[in-house]
Amino acid sequence: MVGLDSHPEEWARYTPRQRMQRFLIYLFCIAAIVWSLTSINVIWEWVYDAPEQMGDLFSRMVPPDTRNLGTILWVLVETVNIATLATGLAVIVSLPVAYIAAQNTTPNALTLWLGRFILVSSRSVNTIIWALLFVAIFGPGIIAGILAIMFRSIGFIGKLLGEAIEEIDRRPVEALEATGASRFKVILYAIVPQVMPVFWAVSILRWDINLRESTVLGLVGAGGIGLILQSAIDTFNWQEAATVLLAILALVVLGEIVAMALRRRII
Amino acid sequence: MSPTPDTWRRPPMISNPWLRYGLVVAVILYVVWAFSTLPIDWQQMSEGVTRAQRIFSGAFPPSFERSNLLISGFLESIRIAILATVGGVFLSIPIAFMAAKNLSPLPIYLLGRGIIIVARSFHPVIVAIIFVKAVGFGPLAGVLTLIVYSVGFVAKMLAERIEEIDWGQVEAMRAVGAGYLSTVFYGVFPQIMPRQIGLSIYQLDSNLRASAVVGIVGAGGIGSTLANAFGRYDYDFALAITLVIVGAILLSEAISGQIRKRIW
Numbered sequence: 001m002v003g004l005d006s007h008p009e010e011w012a013r014y015t016p017r018q019r020m021q022r023f024l025i026y027l028f029c030i031a032a033i034v035w036s037l038t039s040i041n042v043i044w045e046w047v048y049d050a051p052e053q054m055g056d057l058f059s060r061m062v063p064p065d066t067r068n069l070g071t072i073l074w075v076l077v078e079t080v081n082i083a084t085l086a087t088g089l090a091v092i093v094s095l096p097v098a099y100i101a102a103q104n105t106t107p108n109a110l111t112l113w114l115g116r117f118i119l120v121s122s123r124s125v126n127t128i129i130w131a132l133l134f135v136a137i138f139g140p141g142i143i144a145g146i147l148a149i150m151f152r153s154i155g156f157i158g159k160l161l162g163e164a165i166e167e168i169d170r171r172p173v174e175a176l177e178a179t180g181a182s183r184f185k186v187i188l189y190a191i192v193p194q195v196m197p198v199f200w201a202v203s204i205l206r207w208d209i210n211l212r213e214s215t216v217l218g219l220v221g222a223g224g225i226g227l228i229l230q231s232a233i234d235t236f237n238w239q240e241a242a243t244v245l246l247a248i249l250a251l252v253v254l255g256e257i258v259a260m261a262l263r264r265r266i267i
Numbered sequence: 268m269s270p271t272p273d274t275w276r277r278p279p280m281i282s283n284p285w286l287r288y289g290l291v292v293a294v295i296l297y298v299v300w301a302f303s304t305l306p307i308d309w310q311q312m313s314e315g316v317t318r319a320q321r322i323f324s325g326a327f328p329p330s331f332e333r334s335n336l337l338i339s340g341f342l343e344s345i346r347i348a349i350l351a352t353v354g355g356v357f358l359s360i361p362i363a364f365m366a367a368k369n370l371s372p373l374p375i376y377l378l379g380r381g382i383i384i385v386a387r388s389f390h391p392v393i394v395a396i397i398f399v400k401a402v403g404f405g406p407l408a409g410v411l412t413l414i415v416y417s418v419g420f421v422a423k424m425l426a427e428r429i430e431e432i433d434w435g436q437v438e439a440m441r442a443v444g445a446g447y448l449s450t451v452f453y454g455v456f457p458q459i460m461p462r463q464i465g466l467s468i469y470q471l472d473s474n475l476r477a478s479a480v481v482g483i484v485g486a487g488g489i490g491s492t493l494a495n496a497f498g499r500y501d502y503d504f505a506l507a508i509t510l511v512i513v514g515a516i517l518l519s520e521a522i523s524g525q526i527r528k529r530i531w
Binding site for chain 2: 032033035036037039040041042043046047049050053054056057077078081082084085088120121124125126128129132133136137138139141142143189196212213215216219220226229230233245248249252253
């Protein structure tokens with residue numbers, strides 16, 4: 001028991017040590033901000049000017065020019081196709097990758113590291129950087145876009161699916177193995193049913209993300225609606241750019257609604 | 268009575284056979300249709316193999332010769348990420364309050380949600396290309412872009428947290444006659460602060476990652492260095508930059524994960 005007299009006179013929320021820690025953290029944050037502000041290569045006149053410039057830009061976007069709406073909508077469908085096909089292909093490729101990247105199903109240590117290497121390298125390179133690479137290889141076009149989205153998605157789907165495989169209940173696997181089932185049958189009857197919900201959830205989530213990413217592929221020449229946006233901006237055709245932006249907004253919001261509906265039906 | 272079948276079959280995921288086979292046919296038809304409509308140039312694709320060989324032989328070994336360019340580009344990315352995180356997090360607090368159903372009247376709620384939806388829907392690269400046209404090439408466009416990007420994520424998550432707060436503390440503040448600001452400061456802020464700090468650290472990590480990308484369209488940072496290297500066919504330098512980006516992302520992910528684990 002602590003005696004009453006041992007209580008300090010004044011109540012304080014933090015001990016001096018904690019206060020010191022907090023002070024140092026604040027100091028570090030402020031130092032980081034000051035360093036960034038003072039060393040960043042920005043012309044400050046442009047900063048004060050920025051709201052006016054933005055206002056000017058938006059005023060030039062009104063009213064949106066809808067003369068090209070037919071083409072824009074068709075390219076938007078193409079963009080959706082890029083995202084969907086790439087997601088589908090990525091899902092197929094990521095299945096074996098997830099299988100060898102999961103600790104409990106991988107055949108040996110070498111394949112485990114191979115799987116992890118594929119996942120990390122795919123995940124840490126952004127779609128746009130993949131797109132730059134594939135545009136350099138295959139030239140500008142839709143192939144580069146599909147491959148870029150695919151390569152980025154394999155890591156994402158593979159990682160989440162691999163984690164789901166690691167968390168499965170071992171007992172169905174053991175039961176099947178005890179009956180002398182082949183490896184393939186163990187996968188099909190013991191592992192697949194357990195990871196099915198995660199599989200659908202991850203695929204739908206990635207499709208939703210890919211829809212968003214596919215809208216910018218065109219800016220580096222990898223096909224889709226971004227190409228039209230780029231050409232409208234390059235020719236200072238801001239009214240058409242506004243139409244494209246609104247179309248992209250509608251597409252993304254619609255995609256989110258579809259993804260939500262699918263998730264509710266399947267899972 | 269139908270006889271019990273002597274082999275067991277796995278129950279299908281979709282029990283209605285019409286729907287099941289219909290879906291399969293629909294998917295096949297869609298894939299065929301989609302591939303046939305996409306303007307794919309197979310000729311170009313087959314030429315790609317030789318080009319890939321040239322690129323990869325040019326990229327190995329990665330060249331760190333111009334590492335001062337690499338470092339300065341990278342420091343700029345860090346500055347962009349820090350300033351955008353600070354700006355975005357501060358800006359997202361009022362927007363999150365607007366977009367919280369329990370604190371805002373309906374018209375303000377809808378306005379707040381609208382801002383969040385617009386900020387979230389546009390990929391940062393699209394936002395960047397617009398800002399680059401409006402305020403010129405360089406890190407300023409990058410900072411503005413990532414502020415929008417941060418608002419989209421932080422304000423959304425924060426608004427959800429505000430909607431979950433314990434209402435009793437707000438009621439207590441109102442009962443003693445506190446005004447709106449005092450209620451917010453003493454009744455709401457203490458409840459959302461831990462989440463806000465966690466979100467800020469996550470967003471810093473996320474912004475660093477995104478700043479590598481928005482630079483490709485001219486918004487400053489390491490992405491601009493990468494785009495330049497690619498444009499000049501300096502594939503060995505481009506590979507070096509990519510390796511540094513990957514390393515930095517893994518490192519920052521690990522650090523931010525550690526900090527958040529301690530706070531949350």
